[in-house]
Structures are given as C-alpha cells and as structure tokens.
Amino acid sequence: MKQYKVGIIGVGKMAQAHISGLTAVPEFTITSICDIDEKKLNRVGNQLNLSQEFRFTDFRDLINSNEVDVVVSVTPNDIHASVLEYCIEKNKPILAEKPFTLNYEEAKQLSEKYKVNPIPCMVGFSYRYTPAFRFVKELLELGKIGQVRSFSIQYLQGWGSLPYKVPYVWRFNKDVTGTGTLGDLGSHMIDMAHYLFGSFNEISGQLESFVTQRKSLETDEIVEFEIDDFASFQARMENGLVGIFQTSRNAIGSGNQHEVSIYGDKGTLHASTVSGENVVWIHIDEDTGEIVEKNLKVPNRVKVSEWDDFANMLSGSPSPGFPDFMTGFTNQQVLEAVIQSNKVKKTVVVREPTTWEV
Structure with a gap:
C-alpha cells in the first residue's frame, strides 16, 4: 500500500472534516498545513503535532515542500484557482474544495492550463459520497x-x-x-x-x-x-x-x-x-x-468515503462517478x-x- 504525505491549505472550520476523513484512510499522513491566520495555523498545528517548519503561511511554500505528495485545498473561493493553477504547474495531485473557481472566467483560464499539463485532481463534491x-x-x-x-x-x-x-x-x-x-x-x-x-x-x-x-x-x-x-x-x-x-x-x-x-x-x-x-x-x-x-x-x-476515493484516484482506480477536474469546470x-x-x-x-x- 503506497503512502502519501498530505499538505492542507486552509485550516478553518471545514478543514476539520478533511482532517477527520484523511486520518481514517491508512494511505494518508498529514505532514504540513498552511493558513494566513497564524492563530488558526498554530492551533491546528498543535492538534496535529506538527513542528513549526511544517506550518506555512504561503500556499506555494507548502506545495513546493518535499514533505508534501498531495494537496488538500480548503480555502475561500477567491483562492481556489490560484492553488489549482500552482498545483498544475508543480505537478502536485490535489483535492480542491468547491465551487471550482470564483467565476467562469477563472475556470476557462484554468482549463487551458490543465489541458497542457493535466494532474490528478478531485473536486470536493462530497454529497456524491x-x-x-x-x-x-x-x-x-x-x-x-x-x-x-x-x-x-x-x-x-x-x-x-x-x-x-x-x-x-x-x-x-x-x-x-x-x-x-x-x-x-x-x-x-x-x-x-x-x-x-x-x-x-x-x-x-x-x-x-x-x-x-x-x-x-x-x-x-x-x-x-x-x-x-x-x-x-x-x-x-x-x-x-x-x-x-x-x-x-x-x-x-x-x-x-x-x-x-x-x-x-x-x-x-x-x-x-x-x-x-x-x-x-x-x-x-x-x-x-x-x-x-x-x-x-x-x-x-x-458505500465509499470521499477520502477513500481520493486515495483510489491516486492509485489509478477511482469509483464510478468520481468528481474530477472537468466535473468542477x-x-x-x-x-x-x-x-x-x-x-x-x-x-x-x-x-x-x-x-x-x-
């Protein structure tokens, strides 16, 4: 069973559902987190027993980290496209929260970049699960x-x-x-x-x-x-x-x-x-x-959980109806x-x- 080191971008309220879901899947270990709010960052960092070097305030630093194999993005909507775009650039698989982008114009621009360099991507339409x-x-x-x-x-x-x-x-x-x-x-x-x-x-x-x-x-x-x-x-x-x-x-x-x-x-x-x-x-x-x-x-x-299916995607065998990049678009x-x-x-x-x- 392959192991994946996970970096979470955005550690607000919704991140707790992802933390709970990820920790229930044996393939995942949460190694890094990122948030611009340092109080939230340190609270969740302490919760996960992460050292300071793995608590980032710039999502690009987390994505670039050698201790992050895959990304889970739980940010406000105006950051969704930027995180997805940088993951495409750096070839990092991602589970990105919905809505896909702030608006349709962002989605069109992002889809052009994805066509050039597609990456494993899941969009968090959780009710499919x-x-x-x-x-x-x-x-x-x-x-x-x-x-x-x-x-x-x-x-x-x-x-x-x-x-x-x-x-x-x-x-x-x-x-x-x-x-x-x-x-x-x-x-x-x-x-x-x-x-x-x-x-x-x-x-x-x-x-x-x-x-x-x-x-x-x-x-x-x-x-x-x-x-x-x-x-x-x-x-x-x-x-x-x-x-x-x-x-x-x-x-x-x-x-x-x-x-x-x-x-x-x-x-x-x-x-x-x-x-x-x-x-x-x-x-x-x-x-x-x-x-x-x-x-x-x-x-x-x-029955299958969203995070189990994220692991399935990474291994190349997602369940039927998997919400991928084009689902978000x-x-x-x-x-x-x-x-x-x-x-x-x-x-x-x-x-x-x-x-x-x-």
Whole structure:
C-alpha cells in the first residue's frame, strides 16, 4: 500500500472534516498545513503535532515542500484557482474544495492550463459520497422506477436567517465568494444533477437578495452588501429530463437539508441528507393498484468515503462517478448559466458562450 504525505491549505472550520476523513484512510499522513491566520495555523498545528517548519503561511511554500505528495485545498473561493493553477504547474495531485473557481472566467483560464499539463485532481463534491444518493444512482441504473421524466433538487440551510444574527463574514463578500447561496449550496445541487442525470442543456434562473445589512465581525458597524440569499432555476438536461432546483441559507428549521426527488413512469425515489442511510421508494402495487411507500436500507456495496476515493484516484482506480477536474469546470459553467439567465431574464443554453441568450 503506497503512502502519501498530505499538505492542507486552509485550516478553518471545514478543514476539520478533511482532517477527520484523511486520518481514517491508512494511505494518508498529514505532514504540513498552511493558513494566513497564524492563530488558526498554530492551533491546528498543535492538534496535529506538527513542528513549526511544517506550518506555512504561503500556499506555494507548502506545495513546493518535499514533505508534501498531495494537496488538500480548503480555502475561500477567491483562492481556489490560484492553488489549482500552482498545483498544475508543480505537478502536485490535489483535492480542491468547491465551487471550482470564483467565476467562469477563472475556470476557462484554468482549463487551458490543465489541458497542457493535466494532474490528478478531485473536486470536493462530497454529497456524491452520501450513501443514499449513491444508492439512488444504482437504482436508477437498474430501472427501478422505469423511464425517468422529471426531478426536483433542493438544498436548504437556516443559519443565515435574521434571528441568528450572523455577522458579516467572508461568505457574504462577493469579491471572495463570487456568488452567495448559489455557489455555496447551489453548486452541490448542480453536481447532484450531473451525477444522477448527466449534462445540462438549458437553464432558466432567478437569484434573490434578502438580507443586505449585517454587523461587522470586528465592530458594531453595519456593513452594506448584496449577494444572493436564494437561488432557484429550472433545467432541461441533454437527455430530455426536466428538473427544478431551489436553495437558501435563510430557511429556518433546515439544518443541512440536501435532497432529491425523482419521478419515473413506474414510481418515485426520494433521498436526503436528513436520512442518509435510507431511500424512499414509492410505486403502485401491481396486485392491488394501491400506492406503496417503502424505506430501502442502503447496502454496504455502494458505500465509499470521499477520502477513500481520493486515495483510489491516486492509485489509478477511482469509483464510478468520481468528481474530477472537468466535473468542477462544467459545474462552474452551469453556475454561470444561472447567473446569466437571471441577468437577461431569459432561458439560456449551457455551452461555451459568446452570448448567453437562446
């Protein structure tokens, strides 16, 4: 079994999920970390028992280190492209968090560099590894509900709602995030549709900004901003399926509610992060003609963790549906289509654009 020395760039809250996942995989040893916030850097460095020489404040130094074989990037969105570009330049495999880049222009430029020097790359669309969604994919391939006609996907969280009095943090800064809810949660919805149903053809989108003032994190001053708190869009896929999407961080009562409902000629499938080990199958009983609803337990055969599959990629055998570099690129392309559709108030075709209008 080959061993890999891992360097983590960005050690904020989300990095803890990666640290936990990586340490559960025997092939990985975390050898280096990087962050511009030295307090966070030292706290996590102490947690991992790393000496000072392996605590970097410049991601380039970490990538250049001989003690780093592979990179895990968990930075804010405006750094994603720079880290990916430098890994391409230095031939370092990477697991990069989503969204792929800050915007579509960055994604196009990055894809040109990747074509010249492709590297092993995984994009962190973690819900491909939720057992219920993986089982749904298997059931669809087996024709469990016959010809699929339509689907709905939603991803709702409540933490941005006004009663929680969340201050102005980087996720509300358009220069750092590119978009708000759309890129944060909507990118996962888009990826779930890619994973289960294939490529997008047309998009009709709408973005809304509900909260435009929040208190500064450092002071009591009010910060004015505008970023999407809600995104909804309709899509027609390349295979003719039609889907409806909605996402919000202002849905009180929703913790982390990412779910899909799929409607076919012979039944319905429903899966959610709320019950990640079960899939609901609804169909008409052939004998009685009555509606039957069954909870199907996810079998172990479909289960694999994101970090296990990262190791699989490095060994050359990722699981089917692995989220690679081009998965990230096409996701960014669809995000841009939603933005442009909202801007022109028309349905747009998802393609390499000269104009986004149909």
